[in-house]
Structures are given as C-alpha cells and as structure tokens.
Amino acid sequence: MTETTRKYADFEGLRERAVALRREGMSRRQIRDRLHVDNNDLLNRLLDGEPAPEWTKRPRAKDDVRARARELRLQGMTYDQIQVELGCSKGSISLWVRDLPKPERRRTREESSAIGRRGWEATLQRREAERRAARRSAADEVGAMTGRELFLLGVGLYWAEGSKSKPYRTQERVTFVNSDPGMITVFLTWLRLLGVAQEHLRFHVHIHESADVAAAERYWLSLTGATPSAFGKTSLKKHSPRTNRKNVGDGYRGCLAVRVLKSAELYRRIEGAWCGIVGAAKQADQENRT
Numbered sequence: 001m002t003e004t005t006r007k008y009a010d011f012e013g014l015r016e017r018a019v020a021l022r023r024e025g026m027s028r029r030q031i032r033d034r035l036h037v038d039n040n041d042l043l044n045r046l047l048d049g050e051p052a053p054e055w056t057k058r059p060r061a062k063d064d065v066r067a068r069a070r071e072l073r074l075q076g077m078t079y080d081q082i083q084v085e086l087g088c089s090k091g092s093i094s095l096w097v098r099d100l101p102k103p104e105r106r107r108t109r110e111e112s113s114a115i116g117r118r119g120w121e122a123t124l125q126r127r128e129a130e131r132r133a134a135r136r137s138a139a140d141e142v143g144a145m146t147g148r149e150l151f152l153l154g155v156g157l158y159w160a161e162g163s164k165s166k167p168y169r170t171q172e173r174v175t176f177v178n179s180d181p182g183m184i185t186v187f188l189t190w191l192r193l194l195g196v197a198q199e200h201l202r203f204h205v206h207i208h209e210s211a212d213v214a215a216a217e218r219y220w221l222s223l224t225g226a227t228p229s230a231f232g233k234t235s236l237k238k239h240s241p242r243t244n245r246k247n248v249g250d251g252y253r254g255c256l257a258v259r260v261l262k263s264a265e266l267y268r269r270i271e272g273a274w275c276g277i278v279g280a281a282k283q284a285d286q287e288n289r290t
Contacts, residue, residue, distance in 0.1 A: 076103035154190030207254025
C-alpha cells in the first residue's frame with residue numbers, strides 16, 4: 001500500500017462514495033473537492049471504470065466552424081474572406097476545405113492588380129498625411145530661438161558637417177559643405193549672428209557632370225543671396241557610364257561649399273565652444289545619474 005493510499009484507511013469505502021457521486025452526475029473536480037482527494041492518481045483509481053457524465057464531455061468546438069467554412073468555400077469564398085467571416089486561421093481553413101474545388105476567379109489579374117494598386121496608393125497617401133502632420137507638430141514645438149540657442153546649434157552643426165583641423169594636417173579655416181538647403185540656410189544665419197560679413201564668404205558648387213549644372217548654380221546663387229563674383233568655379237564629378245546614381249531628378253542640385261575667408265580665429269572659437277558643449281553635456285549627464 002502506498003503512502004498516499006494509507007492516508008485513506010477505508011479505500012473501498014472511499015471508492016463506493018466516489019462511484020456514487022459520479023453516478024449522480026458529478027465531475028472529477030466536484031468529487032475531489034467533496035472527498036478531499038488531492039492526488040490525481042488516487043482519484044483515477046477511485047473512478048476507474050466509471051464513465052464521465054455527458055455534461056462534462058467537451059464537445060468538438062470546431063465542428064460547427066469547420067462545417068461553416070466548407071459551406072462558405074462552396075459559395076465561392078477565398079481563404080481570406082472565410083478567415084474574416086469566421087475568425088479562424090487560414091491554416092485551419094486549408095485543412096478543412098482542401099478537398100473542395102477552388103472557386104472560379106471573379107476578376108482578371110489586371111483587375112485584381114488595379115484594386116491592389118489603389119489600396120496601396122491610399123495607404124501611401126495616408127502615411128504621407130501622417131508624416132506631414134508629425135512634421136508640422138514638431139516644427140510648432142520649436143517656436144522662436146534665442147541667440148544663445150542658435151549659437152549652440154550652429155556650433156554642433158559645424159562640428160558635425162564642417163571641416164576640422166587634424167593632428168596630421170593643421171588647417172584652421174571654416175569650410176562647410178552640404179547638399180541640404182536647410183542646413184546651408186541655418187549655417188549662413190549662424191554666421192551672420194557671429195558677425196561674419198557677406199563679403200568674407202566664398203561659395204563653390206560640387207555636382208555630377210551629368211546633372212543640370214547651370215540650374216544648380218542658379219539655385220544656390222538664389223538661396224545664398226550672394227553675388228555671382230562670390231561663386232568660384234563649379235567642381236564637376238566624373239563617373240563611368242556604369243555608375244548607378246541614386247541622386248537624380250529635378251531636386252538634385254549637388255552640394256554647396258561655404259568658405260569663410262581669414263577664419264582661423266573663428267575656427268578656434270568654434271572648437272572651443274564645442275569643447276564647452278561636450279563638457280557641459282558630461283556634467284549634465286553626471287547630475288542625471290546621481
């Protein structure tokens with residue numbers, strides 16, 4: 001006799017009670033709770049040979065769903081349509097209806113493709129509207145900038161995109177190159193904040209030789225508001241016919257290099273300000289950590 005069985009001195013008497021409860025229509029859980037039998041092995045022995053009451057037998061819940069899926073398939077529905085209708089997986093649907101004939105195609109491939117394109121175009125339009133709304137919201141959050149904010153922004157902008165002196169090549173001069181009109185606009189505004197006169201600026205366009213060079217030169221001239229004499233010779237990038245350029249189209253205008261004449265002192269000021277920004281960031285980070 002096992003240790004569990006010893007707990008119940010009168011096993012046969014306990015079995016009689018369990019069988020009687022089972023025949024009254026009780027479930028295993030109800031019998032377990034009524035007799036305080038916590039061991040499943042012992043409960044199995046007590047109910048051995050006694051069938052479960054009908055109400056406890058779990059019906060095959062998917063039988064009705066399977067029958068409905070087959071009915072819908074015979075009506076000509078696709079897997080996707082049946083899935084939407086019944087809320088079951090397409091894998092299950094495939095198993096249930098794979099012996100049935102496929103529904104006849106109701107649209108031509110061209111019609112289906114056109115419907116798909118319209119749906120995708122609507123999705124792209126919705127996404128673009130969401131992007132524009134997000135940009136407008138973010139732009140509104142910026143608001144007006146103080147002179148100090150513009151100064152710090154310009155220092156970071158230059159240190160990311162401007163030329164820098166190297167240990168192996170000491171070259172303390174301010175040169176900024178970028179293809180983004182907004183970056184050029186902010187940089188020129190920042191230079192004016194620092195008191196750099198327009199006559200101390202020189203510009204050079206860098207562009208692929210296969211692009212519309214003249215249009216690019218006119219564009220940058222208009223954006224900067226400089227005189228044609230402030231623009232040096234345009235630098236043309238040559239490439240082989242096999243080159244697969246991505247930067248093409250009417251929006252491609254190359255890059256603009258902005259150079260400040262006699263700018264060694266300005267460069268040192270920028271370098272020092274950047275060191276100050278790095279130090280202030282470390283200090284703020286340390287305070288945030290404590």
